[in-house]
Amino acid sequence: MDEDAKALDALEKLMATAHVRGQWQVGANRPENMRRSPDGRVFIDPAPQAKPYLWRWDVMRRILDGACVVLPESETARRSLLYMNPGLQRGTTQTIWAGMQVIQPGEIAWAHRHTVNALRFTIDTGDNVFTVVDGEVLPMRPYDLILTPGWCWHDHHNDTPKPAIWLDVLDVPFIGMINQNYYEELGETVQDRRNDTALPGGAVLRPLGETPVRAARTCRYGWDETRARLDTVAGQGADPCDGVAVEYVDPATGASALATLACYAQMLPPGFSGHRRRRGASAVHFVISGEGKIEFDDTTLDFARHDGMAVPNWTWHRLVNASTTEPAFLFTVTDRPILDAFGLYREQTEP
Ligand SMILES: [Fe+2]
Structure with a gap:
């Protein structure tokens, strides 16, 4: 090793102990997507890790039915299945988590809130399936879009004789990437409701303590x-x-x-x-x-x-x-x- 190499080696050892890295060292781990244009200039564009992938409905339906059998009572807050992209450790894409959820007849997915933003796109439900978002009852009819924006209380209800199924889409991978995941349960199964008359035949108001307050916004698109x-x-x-x-x-x-x-x-x-x-x-x-x-x-x-x-x-x-x-x-x-x-x-x- 010549004198220059020795000096560089000593410097890099000092840098390692000081938790410092030189850009020349990062260069040894150049991204695979670093390429050259025809005129010789280096350029980089995104190389997605996620793969194009399709999840078939007939397979998902079998799994959803099976989940209702092996989990007759949902032991977690939600009986959800996630589309796991084969190119990723977690997630459907690098920022989005999607999948399907099933709620059994008479079941309630209890009230909670999180900084993760989420939406439901209804697939198969009867007339009395609904989500409550910050006190507002939102009927879930086939292909309706229901939003549960970050930090809004939400609980899901199925008051029909058959399972209710919908698509869930959340920004879990993104919120996780920036380490901003906050979550809490209400401590009651359901939250107070302001507009039960939105449901067919109305529903019984269940008295609860504090009603969460948040600026009203549109959370249902029929x-x-x-x-x-x-x-x-x-x-x-x-x-x-x-x-x-x-x-x-x-x-x-x-x-x-x-x-x-x-x-x-x-x-x-x-x-x-x-x-x-x-x-x-x-x-x-x-x-x-x-x-x-x-x-x-x-x-x-x-x-x-x-x-x-x-x-x-x-x-x-x-x-x-x-x-x-x-x-x-x-x-x-x-x-x-x-x-x-x-x-x-x-x-x-x-x-
Ligand atoms: Fe949730």
Whole structure:
């Protein structure tokens, strides 16, 4: 070892004891996605760890039925199943956790709150399934969207004779990444309610202590209204990549549905064959109805009713409706608000 090498070695040993690292040392662990442009310049763009993946409804339904058998009483706050992306240690994408929840007849998923933002997209329920968010009763009818924004009290109820099933989408991986996870139980099974008359036939008010107070905001978006809005927008033409799409926004502010998650309803017209696009945002798609596929560079996800899909960030893909006679409807959630908040969002479309 020459004198310069010895000096460098000694310096790096001192740095190690001082918990200091030089950028020249980091260079030894250069990201795999560091590449060179044709003119020789180094560049990096995101290399998603998540994989494109599809969770089939028939398999999920079998697992949900099995969970009701082996967990006749939910022993945790929720009887939830999570879509685990095969490319990740945890999560459906790097920021989003999605999955399905089932509540047995007569069951209550007890009141709690957390800084994690969450939403429910109803799949299969009867007339008397509802969520209470900060005291407000929100009926859950098929394909309704129910928001439980961060730190809002929420409990879920199934007062029908059959299991109630919905899609859960949460920002758990993101909140965990920045270590901002706070959680607490109410200490009572249910919270006080302000508007039980929202339920068919009303319901009995259960007196409780403190009623949580929070600025009221829209936390329920009915499917009938959403579907009607899609029909109206369809008359104005379709986006070449997304088909006909509407975003669920806070009507008071126009902001995204949740601080970290944006929600959309999409309609792929019959015969729709989308252009290729990649976005900085990752996405989860749930198939409301119809059949089609998402084509990626090295895989294709063939989807049908009630399947769930993960689309990783910065991954080329395109949407196709397999039917030439029927539209396909998707409910889509992305983490775009996180990227917009820091000016990070990018997208590219192939002509
Ligand atoms: Fe929760």
